[in-house]
Amino acid sequence: MYLNTISSSEGSRKKSKRVGRGIGCTLGKTCGRGHKGQKARSGGFHKVGFEGGQMPLQRRLPKIGFVSHLKMLSAEVRLGELNSLSVDVVDLKSLIDANIVPIFTKKVKIIKSGSLSKAVTISKEIKVTVGAKASVEAAGGKIEA
Structure with missing residues (x-):
């Protein structure tokens, strides 16, 4: 076995989407990002659970523990x-x-x-x-x- 003969197995590496290659491939023009908005911009991301400034669900709900009903x-x-x-x-x-x-x-x-x-x-x-x-x-x- 030589280093120049080693290759990854078939199907282990998925081909990346080639965006911005014209209207024939469904990923042309807006490249699958839709029109305008934060997600359409470069660098436009937000953290997981972000609700646009609204108080997130995990902070709206009260902190409660777990009590097994079988324990009673x-x-x-x-x-x-x-x-x-x-x-x-x-x-x-x-x-x-x-x-x-x-x-x-x-x-x-x-x-x-x-x-x-x-x-x-x-x-x-x-x-x-x-x-x-x-x-x-x-x-x-x-x-x-």
């Missing part, structure tokens, strides 16, 4: 909070009745925080982390599959 429906329960329950089977209804999770909660996950001193059975509708599962089983409880 899910809750985390610590292992230590399960000690205050008077029932042996922990399910979503018992957690709502004990005021541990809000009423509108749909998904609950038990995390390993604190310690569990009594044996409880956790229903299958409640998710459990690996560490929390080990702690529940160490306390003599079980997790329904």
Whole structure:
């Protein structure tokens, strides 16, 4: 291979438009820029989002963050909070009745925080982390599959 034989592959380099070559090529006279105006002039450009001096959309709208609506429906329960329950089977209804999770909660996950001193059975509708599962089983409880 020699340097004088290297060439780019077919179709990798697009031919540039040849403007101002007469009326037969649709890019003659105004060269595809239309008639008058800022965009027709040489050097006539404006920054992205510029609206001719009007307050741009990104500055008219208020700055707001993002709040996931799913976050309101899910809750985390610590292992230590399960000690205050008077029932042996922990399910979503018992957690709502004990005021541990809000009423509108749909998904609950038990995390390993604190310690569990009594044996409880956790229903299958409640998710459990690996560490929390080990702690529940160490306390003599079980997790329904």
